[in-house]
Amino acid sequence: MILPCHPVNPEKRTIQKVLDGLSRGAIYIVPTDTVYAFICHLEHPKAISSLYRIKDMSEKQPLSLLCRDISMAGLFTKNIPDYVFRFMKQHTPGPYTFILPASKDMDRRGMGKRKEVGIRIVDHPLHIELMKQLDVPLVSTSVREVEAFVTSPETLEDIYGYQVEAVLDAGPRKNEYTTILDGQGDQFKLIRSGIGPIDDLDYLADED
Template sequence: MILELHPQNPEKRILGQISKKLSEGGVYIFPTDTVYGLVADSQSHAGVEKLYKLKNISKNQPLSLLCADISTASNYMEQLSNEAFRLMKRITPGPYTFVVKANKHLPRVSFSNQKDKNIGIRIPDSKYLQTLLEIHPNPLTSTSVFFKDEFVTDVDMIENEYGNKVDGIIDGGILELELSTILDCTGDGISILREGKGMDLINSL
């Protein structure tokens, strides 16, 4: 089911209903500031299990944690280096995945199968997700939408593949195929693991 929300002022009433469904184990597909993503409540065992099955991936496959802001993200990671913190503060929200050392508060429902203690955190620049994260009590667990080994950026194609498998698909139109830039912040410095969207801002700093 495709859901239409106002792109600049998403209806909080509808997002409140989505939040409730996520808490009950639902899974939705949202447009992000990069590609479409499957999202579940990070504390919902049923939702995360469904997410893995929909994506047909191993539970050892890393997922991302979507947070509303740095303050929320800091609840789940070890202290960053000064350099990494300053960079995160300057470029978020935005199309970046920060690989950080997780602390003991990491949602084990979502990340108990990971072999290491690192996690990818995103603070997406998406009005839909930002508004949802303001309402929802927990961060969201997310993974990009793709099938047949290809990312899907057309909402109609997503509807054909996932329409009867998820609780709803937020229509963000046809997105450009741009992946997030991945930054490794687990050490004293910062290293770029993947160049993607937003590199022009990083290069300008």
Template sequence: MILELHPQNPEKRILGQISKRLSEGGVYIFPTDTVYALVADSQSHTGVEKLYKLKNISKNQPLSLLCGDISTASNYMEQLSNEAFRLMKRITPGPFTFVVKANKHLPRVSFSNQKEKNIGIRIPDSKYLLALLEIHPNPLTSTSVFFKDEFVIDVDRIEEEYGSRVDGIVDGGILELELSTILDCTDDGISILREGKGMERISNL
């Protein structure tokens, strides 16, 4: 089912319904500021299990944690270096994944199978997701929509492949195929693990 939300002021009533279903174990597909992503409540065992099955990936494969702001993200990671914190504050929300050391509050439902005690955190520049995260009680566990060795960026194709298997697909149109830039902030410095969208904003690294 494709859901149409206002691109500037997403309807709170619909977002409230989505939030409730996520808490019950639902899975949705949302457009981000990069590609489309499958999302589940990070504290929902049922939702996270569905996410792994939909993506057909091993439970050892890392997922991302979507947060609405730095304050929320800080609840799940060890203290950042001053350099990393200043950078995160400057470029978020945006198309960046920050690999950080996780703390004891990391949602074990979502990340108990990961060998490394690191986590990829995103604060996406997406009005749909940011509006949802304002009302939803937990961060979202996320993974990009990928089918038959390619990213799916057309909402109609996503509907064909996933429409009957997810609780809803938020229409963001056809997105550009741009992946997030991945930044490793686990040490004192910052290193680029993958160059992607937004590189011009961190050209001084």
């Protein structure tokens, strides 16, 4: 099923349908400030397991948490170093994923059974409206159509429609991904260069 999602002013009816579905463990494909992404509710472990199955990922691989703001992110991390906090305050919401140590209360399955967690604060009207009414983050993973330059909602419906509740149609999106920054050390480590600018950032290159 495809649901309309205005890219600037998401329909209230669509927002409510998604909130209702998330509360009962449904999975959706939604637009973000980068690519389309799968989302589900953090408090539904079966939905999280389904995300891994849909993406054919090992549960050793991490998923991201989509948070409302830095304060919400702080509840699911052991600590946010000062240099990370300053960068997040200046550049979020925006197209970045921050790798941080997870708090001991974090749902281990949501992290992919790792001691770290990926944090996203998404700059998209749909995300902003959803997070106004949610007390916990959403669990997310990108839809990666590697060989395509643009991904359309119709294509996503054809591929994944039988596995998700709905695809939210905000039009075709370029396959441009977040900049991934590991903030677990004394300095950022650049894991992936994406569309989030890092021109003014001191960082270490990932040597893996």
